[in-house]
Amino acid sequence: MKTANGLGCAICDSPQAGTLHFGARSCKACAAFFRRTVSMSMTYKCIASMPGGGPCRIHHELRMICRFCRYKKCVDGGMKRQLVQNRRQEFRIPKKRRADMDLSAHLTRPVSPGHRLIKDEPPSTPESQQSTSPTKQHDDVQDELAARLYGTASCSFNSPESISIIADNSETNSTSLGSPLSSTSNESAHFQLSSMIPRPQVRYPYDEASFVMQRYIDAEKSLNIRRRIFYTPTDIGNMFEMDNECPYNVEHLRPCVIREFNGLSRTDLMMLFDYCRDFPGFDALPISDKQLVYRYATATDSVVGSAYYTMRVGMTAGCLVHVSGSFLPIDELPVPGKLLEYPPNMSLEDQAKYRLFMPMRAHLYSELCQPMANLQPSFAEYASLKAMVMWHLCHYRLTPEGRAICEAQQKSLLEATQRYCQALDPKRGEERFGQLILLMSSIFENTHRLVEGYVKASVFNLCQLDPLIREMVVGFR
Numbered sequence: 001m002k003t004a005n006g007l008g009c010a011i012c013d014s015p016q017a018g019t020l021h022f023g024a025r026s027c028k029a030c031a032a033f034f035r036r037t038v039s040m041s042m043t044y045k046c047i048a049s050m051p052g053g054g055p056c057r058i059h060h061e062l063r064m065i066c067r068f069c070r071y072k073k074c075v076d077g078g079m080k081r082q083l084v085q086n087r088r089q090e091f092r093i094p095k096k097r098r099a100d101m102d103l104s105a106h107l108t109r110p111v112s113p114g115h116r117l118i119k120d121e122p123p124s125t126p127e128s129q130q131s132t133s134p135t136k137q138h139d140d141v142q143d144e145l146a147a148r149l150y151g152t153a154s155c156s157f158n159s160p161e162s163i164s165i166i167a168d169n170s171e172t173n174s175t176s177l178g179s180p181l182s183s184t185s186n187e188s189a190h191f192q193l194s195s196m197i198p199r200p201q202v203r204y205p206y207d208e209a210s211f212v213m214q215r216y217i218d219a220e221k222s223l224n225i226r227r228r229i230f231y232t233p234t235d236i237g238n239m240f241e242m243d244n245e246c247p248y249n250v251e252h253l254r255p256c257v258i259r260e261f262n263g264l265s266r267t268d269l270m271m272l273f274d275y276c277r278d279f280p281g282f283d284a285l286p287i288s289d290k291q292l293v294y295r296y297a298t299a300t301d302s303v304v305g306s307a308y309y310t311m312r313v314g315m316t317a318g319c320l321v322h323v324s325g326s327f328l329p330i331d332e333l334p335v336p337g338k339l340l341e342y343p344p345n346m347s348l349e350d351q352a353k354y355r356l357f358m359p360m361r362a363h364l365y366s367e368l369c370q371p372m373a374n375l376q377p378s379f380a381e382y383a384s385l386k387a388m389v390m391w392h393l394c395h396y397r398l399t400p401e402g403r404a405i406c407e408a409q410q411k412s413l414l415e416a417t418q419r420y421c422q423a424l425d426p427k428r429g430e431e432r433f434g435q436l437i438l439l440m441s442s443i444f445e446n447t448h449r450l451v452e453g454y455v456k457a458s459v460f461n462l463c464q465l466d467p468l469i470r471e472m473v474v475g476f477r
Contacts, residue, residue, distance in 0.1 A: 289402035
């Protein structure tokens, strides 16, 4: 589909082609595909069954596009391989992550000519410069992958270089920071220059797996802050002094009236949109994958968030807590498997809504809230479990590029959560981790039940759903 002025993508017909890439007018997705193919010297085979291959249809709305035919169309459309440049190393640190970098050792002390920078590891020799170990190559690959996913290319999460400033007598050392080129050896001069560029140390206790888990914990805390501001009469002191692990106290809860229930509000959707944008690797996803992740994150949050808030404040009050701070008394929930009894003086329309949503709440309480209350997961375990469920639900519907990011997130979350459980309970950490994973089956079932309920409510017009909710429900059909 071309735009009004005819300037669409020459490869996939996307209307979001605003400029030339490698000699042809194309969208950013096709340009990234061509750059990756050329820089990594990748070769493809046509997925068509006919001899000789394609031509396959290449369109931006299709999933699982044939890469062979897509690359061929890039070349036929005017893209030139010689215009693809090698990736350059960047030393910039995003502003969002500067607070996480430990630079105090380099900024708190003035550097005088009597001080010099010394690496903790011995200087490189010509023999070591000529040969690169497989471990070093593996670390470089991991650093590049982490840079693409998490937005930085200047620090290694596996083995960050540590540089220390030590006092030295300038009279006994011919090479100092004030004169880095005063050494007679080119090797020493090169070492001094490289030492003058400090690599920031990272505060994270383990590696990129723990860093990924911490990102989801921070995103969950930010979501709780937004909910506390919007749904509770909080003051400015509570906004900053509380632990942000649960946005509600018992006095903040308000009754939920089923006949007035119309699903998530536009404010809820906005808060969840900001929540998804804090995910590691979310900005690297294609637009279609971002929409899919947002859909499943919304459904997962309604289920897992409600169970966690019920565990924190609802069990003692005898109520099921929703993510918006409303509650249903437990004794009013219908018993699964028994005949449903309606409250008195309820209209037929309200009975239809009651018949749709109340059994869902009863299943949620018995199948997830009670088991979670028995396990008592910590806030970190809850945030990690919620993220793992969300990525698992949308994994097989993502594009190949999105699936690679999804698998990296799942691997890091599983590894970090397992180590966290082991550190929390050294004797029964593996058992605790297994019990946490077993909760996922109940979450899957209740999430699908919630999605099915929203689809029915949209089809039969049982609720005044937000237009954005109706549009999101279409993607689940």
